[in-house]
Amino acid sequence: MELELRRLRAAPGRQFSLRGQEVIPSLDWHNERVTLEGAVTAVGSVFYQEEQLYLTLEVRGKAHRICSRCLAELVEEFHHRDFWEIPLSGVGAYLDLRPWVESGVRLALDPRPLCRPDCRGLCPQCGADLNREGHRPGCQAVARKVDPRLAKLKELL
Ligand SMILES: [Zn+2]
Ligand SMILES: [Zn+2]
Structure with missing residues (x-):
């Protein structure tokens, strides 16, 4: 997801909504290689003020995980909403939001996933x-x- 910064910089304090998808095939998370199913959906809003970007982002998706108790495979549906302050000094006309989408996914993932609550x-x-x-x-x-x-x-x- 790329964010075009020109219109944000031209209207400080004005909130813009954003929505997009990011394909993250897999990521390393603690000692686990997590495979994601399909694209991660990211929805949120953003505004600009004094070379800072204020981003609210909610990520949503599906991840293939391993049960923390019995090691069975499971699919975790995750979502996470977070707020980020991003310094923009030195950033050109576009900002790639991928790092924040990825961070959102990492924060969304259950540290101890279970195949079922009573595993x-x-x-x-x-x-x-x-x-x-x-x-x-x-x-x-x-x-x-x-x-x-x-x-x-x-x-x-
Ligand atoms: Zn035993
Ligand atoms: Zn289990």
């Missing part, structure tokens, strides 16, 4: 997918159902 996840001991199966034979998580705080206390004693 039971993988057992940290035996690795069984508890959504589909029980613990594997001999799993330590079943063998000793000791409260971890009590276990700690025992250790100290």
